[in-house]
Amino acid sequence: MATVTTTFSMWSNQYINGQWRKGDSQNDYRNQNPFDLSELVKIKLASIEDVGVAYQSAAKAQKAWQKVSPGERSAVLKKAAEVLEKGRDEIVQILVAETGSSFAKANAEVDFSIADMNQFAQLPFKMEASVVSSVIPGKENRVYRLPVGVVGVISPFNFPLYLSIRAIAPALAVGNGVVVKPDLQTFISGGLFIAKVFEEAGLPKGLLNAVVADINEIGDAFIEHPLPKVISFTGSTAVGKRVGEVCGRNLKRAALELGGNNVMIVLEDADIEQAASAAVFGKFLHQGQICMALNRIIVHQNIYDKFVKAFKEKTQLVKVGNPFDPSVFVGPLINKKQIYKVQGWIDDSIREGAVCIKRGNVAGNLMEPVILTNVTNDMAIAKNEQFAPVAAILPVESEEEAIQIANESDYGLSGSIFTRDVEHGVEVALQIETGMIHVNDQSVNTESNIPFGGEKSSGLGRYGGDWSLEEFTTTRWVSVQKEKRPFPF
Template identity: 55%
Template sequence: MKKWDKQFIGGEWRDGKGQRVYEDKNPYNDETLAEIRLASSDDIDVAYRSARDAQKKWEEVNAYDKVAVMERAVDLVKQRRDELVEILIAENGASHTKAQIEIDGAIGIMKEAATFPLRMHGKIMPSVIPGKENRIYHNPAGVVGIISPFNFPFHLTMRSLAPALAAGNGVVIKPDLQTMISGGLFMGKLFEDAGIPRGLLNITVCSSSEIKDAFVEHPIPQIISFTGSTPVGRHIGELCGRHLKRVALELGGNNAMIVLKDADVEKAAGSAAFGKFLNAGQICMSLNRIIVERPVYEEFVKVLVEKASQIKYGDPADRDVVVGPLINNKQVGRIQDLVDKSIEMGARYALRGDTKGNVFPPTILVDVTNDMPIAQEEIFGPAVGIIVVDDELEAIKVANDSEYGLSGAVHAGSIEHGVEVAKQIVTGMIHVNDQGVNDEPIVAFGGEKASGLGRYGGEWALHEFTTTKWISVQTMPREYPF
């Protein structure tokens, strides 16, 4: 891992010019994996200028040649899969299962993006003016700045990177420091070896405390793509509005699963266990609240506790471990505080364990009400509250009683009844007889309310990273009124 000690700027692997050296550490055992001199604001400037200059050449590359580059990148991920799994386990604290899921998801995105160069369609439209022809072109936006998170670093960076590159843009990435390799530097090497033009992709490992808002406010990027917390997303959205930049924001979630009284309790509990405890709950789509109709409440709690108590937690290098460490100790304290305050307000433990280091055990609270911190705050960890309701109208009301609207789920005996309930939940995505953690490369992905703006995936991603231009052609003399 120590080889990942350079920035990737202007087609070169070089030291940053920042004020300090950052230690990238294993969140499970605190081992230092790599050290890197951070990038400065001057480095950000060089990166954006490099991406802009290279983008002009990349835009003119034949569409089939762009496809070939993207396909080579897919092949390289497959060849280097074992290395990437090791990096995700060591740097991100990912379990083997989570690492494999993450890589498969990224490959799906890359395959879909590889079709984009052949889908940059224009069209000719009629005009109200005699002798005029209207032509609509879809062009690259120019340069895209990507700020990516720590929780699914490879997947969530690639979700923006692959579509942006394939649509003909230059890119600069600012990965989360805690996952600088899996969320950034690894991709620099990947696409360098795949054959992209020199300087088209830049990876800037930097600290916001040093560069402030320079990454977003720089005049070159036309689009900023951010995945992360809602408070930071609001700030980035404000900056982009001030500078008239387009912005794609995938933010926090307070995702509810509704279990109706006619649901298959065994299947619902199985969905809940996966949707809550995958990646130790550090997923924006993870279940935050489970809302259960009273007739099946006690049975559901019993089955979920049985399933969750069998989940192994600890060292992610152990292939049997499902819940590995949280990304840092600050997160451990934050989640424990949410639990403690909810207990003080009347919630009870249905399942708890011993926290060791950054490993927080699977935790289930019952007698939860929707005003408790465990229900109001995004948990982003392996703890969940179960809320009992008297009927589905109350379930819908409780589910919607949140500023967030990212994902969710409904379990019902009748699929179409489940769909009708799902339609009433204000959220960008919701899944019937499944759980909240779903992401497919050809489907629109994004949230409502405080969960973000814009959509990723398939044709929606192609739209996010391109711009539309109208050119009219007057084929015969036009008569004017003066």
């Protein structure tokens, strides 16, 4: 067993206006280890007034930061990546203790975050102006790319480090100030640790703020505050719709990466063993608590039984337990509420005709993998996004039926196609209404230079590479009349 090396008591302060200080709320929050429910640290929460101070601080510091040379801004991003790498052991321990991550998942999350920082270190050099022709004689049209000013970031509990950095890093790189509000359950890895990384990297004080606040106390204040021009939200579709509604009402831009009901389509000619291996990984990684995780595994009837057999055999190899054991792949769910919800969906689906061929024990927040076969698209376990280790395997009689079933969902985030004919796989992939899809791979993929985002109820906008440039900047048209223009007066 590994030993926690971080001192959790050091994470009891907010990071506002370049200072580590107590929140002004009258309420505390106790951060718990989801595996054994032990208390990690208690923090005094941020108040609505604290949120306002954080935004004001970011706005004030942003004015100077915007004028900093691209080379200097890039250097801070690169330095932050170095600081994160040096702190890998500590943040991995935090991720395991705070989120229930396995060591493999926690290290992957650190890798993704470092890659993003280095990728986004290129963005300061892409803030160039362009000249566009004019229909008016003697006029020069210039189009400038500028930071929006201040960005508010709301991040979730499942990949807290990466999904915060994915928005914070590009927003800072292009010259914005940032306030991040991480999920309460993972406020260290999703907010405070990141603030510490950038502080050590030399980011000007006040530019990045991390507020740990309870939505029940602050309501919509984080979104409605007049200073942030863009709100970046990653989380559930229900909450994302609320964020989008509030942003629209206040004429703010919203970047939303929401839920998924992702499919793996296993065509008749697929390599069954390879598809089953990929499906086990894509379903059970981080207990299935990933927006890109496989929710529905759609398999051609002619190979259905063979696939189910292979999938079940490989699932037996998945070790469940304390995530501080490096051999554990499935650790605890984030809280008991998640377990109660998905257990209800399992029971409902069985009553509706699904066959449960594997249903392990539930102990505390630990839930052993569940496999349901003969699932149909109208069953609870297929209709709802499950953040749990539950595999729903749907039989279909044709490729056309598989595509139809895939597209019947309101979601469209990620997906997967397995076939020996790669180009045909691409043809099928292009018929699936989703933002991302992978041929002969599982659905959990992210790369720093690739557009990440969904369609339909899975969100708006794209993160990654130059697509993040679009999310966190604005354009301004400046025309220059170099010759006297005649007017009728």
